[in-house]
Amino acid sequence: VARWRVKRKITEASNKGGARGEPLETVILEKTIIKIGGLLAVGFGEAGTEVIGHNIRGGDSAAVDPMVSGSRVEAIIGFCDIRQFNVATEILQDKIMLFVNQIGEIVHGIADEYHGVANRNLGEAFLMVWRLPFAESQENKKVEAKRQKLADMSVMSFVKILVAINKSPVLAEYRHHPGLLERLGDDYRVTMGFGVHAGWAIEGAIGSEFKIDASYLSPNVNMASRLAAATKQYKTNILCSEVLIKNMCSSHMQKYCRVIDNVTVKGSKVPVRLYTIDVDYLSLPVADSETMDSHLRGVLSRTNSAQAQILDSNNGTVVRKHGSFASSNGSVTGMRRKKRRHSGRRQSNRIAGAVTPPHGIHNRTINKSKLRRMREAKKQKKWSEEYVVADAWENDEDLVLARKIFTPTFLGKFGAAYRNYEAGEWKAAASTLTETKDMLGYEDGPSAVLLKFIRSHECAAPKDWEGFRALTEK
Numbered sequence: 027v028a029r030w031r032v033k034r035k036i037t038e039a040s041n042k043g044g045a046r047g048e049p050l051e052t053v054i055l056e057k058t059i060i061k062i063g064g065l066l067a068v069g070f071g072e073a074g075t076e077v078i079g080h081n082i083r084g085g086d087s088a089a090v091d092p093m094v095s096g097s098r099v100e101a102i103i104g105f106c107d108i109r110q111f112n113v114a115t116e117i118l119q120d121k122i123m124l125f126v127n128q129i130g131e132i133v134h135g136i137a138d139e140y141h142g143v144a145n146r147n148l149g150e151a152f153l154m155v156w157r158l159p160f161a162e163s164q165e166n167k168k169v170e171a172k173r174q175k176l177a178d179m180s181v182m183s184f185v186k187i188l189v190a191i192n193k194s195p196v197l198a199e200y201r202h203h204p205g206l207l208e209r210l211g212d213d214y215r216v217t218m219g220f221g222v223h224a225g226w227a228i229e230g231a232i233g234s235e236f237k238i239d240a241s242y243l244s245p246n247v248n249m250a251s252r253l254a255a256a257t258k259q260y261k262t263n264i265l266c267s268e269v270l271i272k273n274m275c276s277s278h279m280q281k282y283c284r285v286i287d288n289v290t291v292k293g294s295k296v297p298v299r300l301y302t303i304d305v306d307y308l309s310l311p312v313a314d315s316e317t318m319d320s321h322l323r324g325v326l327s328r329t330n331s332a333q334a335q336i337l338d339s340n341n342g343t344v345v346r347k348h349g350s351f352a353s354s355n356g357s358v359t360g361m362r363r364k365k366r367r368h369s370g371r372r373q374s375n376r377i378a379g380a381v382t383p384p385h386g387i388h389n390r391t392i393n394k395s396k397l398r399r400m401r402e403a404k405k406q407k408k409w410s411e412e413y414v415v416a417d418a419w420e421n422d423e424d425l426v427l428a429r430k431i432f433t434p435t436f437l438g439k440f441g442a443a444y445r446n447y448e449a450g451e452w453k454a455a456a457s458t459l460t461e462t463k464d465m466l467g468y469e470d471g472p473s474a475v476l477l478k479f480i481r482s483h484e485c486a487a488p489k490d491w492e493g494f495r496a497l498t499e500k
């Protein structure tokens with residue numbers, strides 16, 4: 027009876043406290059522990075689960091031991107960086123954090139939907155990882171099928187990230203920022219380069235007792251980084267290694283990957299074929315309230331809550347005029363007006379300095395918990411047997427549009443030229459590459475790079491040519 031009375035008193039006190047908005051100390055403590063756990067999960071990521079688990083298991087001592095030995099894992103490693111980041115930092119200055127986080131929201135969200143995890147955020151770059159289940163034998167078909175699906179999802183996630191970045195109404199605002207346009211040209215837009223590779227890595231804590239980062243180390247991580255850097259040379263957005271595409275991806279996904287070179291990179295003597303996934307992101311319209319997906323809504327929610335003001339480098343202020351960035355005197359070049367007309371976006375009055383999208387979306391209330399539920403449902407659906415990752419190439423309207431200019435004729439001609447290039451038939455290769463270089467309506471980067479290399483040898487392969495070259499440029 028006494029215990030019951032005490033329990034009733036506690037319940038009554040809790041109810042009264044809740045009515046007054048003053049929760050019990052135990053409730054506060056519980057919520058605090060949950061928040062701390064959430065922050066640990068966000069800060070350490072999947073690579074840091076062993077660090078957290080190791081210290082929690084050591085319950086006999088209150089001491090923290092962050093230096094946990096590493097473990098070997100197999101993974102798909104994706105490295106991506108933001109183009110022209112140094113200039114953006116100079117122009118945006120203290121608003122660069124918002125800029126990076128707007129991009130990071132898309133990168134992390136889509137990678138998570140496709141069962142990847144964000145590992146390192148390095149300012150302009152992000153490291154994404156897909157841990158692979160270990161197959162004890164080749165006969166374990168279930169595990170092999172899962173590895174193949176993860177490989178397909180890793181490739182598709184970067185394609186989807188590229189699409190989302192170019193469709194984002196929030197990131198599209200930077201196309202009208204006077205400071206960025208002055209430094210980077212009237213055709214500036216936010217874009218990224220992606221390098222994807224697969225192999226072993228050591229997962230663990232890096233640092234000291236003062237500061238640690240949970241991450242991955244191996245030559246395969248370095249390879250992904252080098253591929254991301256090489257996208258600038260080939261003027262492509264995505265470069266994948268042969269290890270990932272030919273050895274792991276499904277045949278359906280391989281159909282949409284174009285082999286563009288065979289190289290050795292710094293620190294390795296083993297040649298690796300490079301593949302790109304052709305996506306014409308310039309053809310993609312900016313999303314509106316009807317076509318915006320959950321990832322773009324997440325970016326919008328974060329941006330609206332921040333009520334961000336992007337500063338001009340000249341005098342530190344930007345006055346928003348009819349849905350675009352304008353200088354403080356309201357002048358906008360004719361080129362920018364033309365761009366705004368072609369974008370098909372409605373003009374609207376906006377809060378001065380707020381980065382808000384078209385079509386009145388800034389008045390919407392976006393339920394973050396609802397967005398999370400939507401993302402989780404989409405994420406779980408991808409493990410169903412009915413879901414085929416590569417089907418998106420035929421079913422997704424954005425991908426169909428972005429692939430339209432890469433016709434069978436173009437791909438066939440480039441494929442023939444590349445085979446001649448590897449075989450040492452450089453005169454025939456140069457003739458075809460000269461044609462494919464201009465078939466897309468703009469210069470095809472891989473065609474231009476191979477053609478430049480061939481012409482540097484006067485269209486004659488060296489006697490010791492073995493079908494590959496050293497990738498010396500970045």
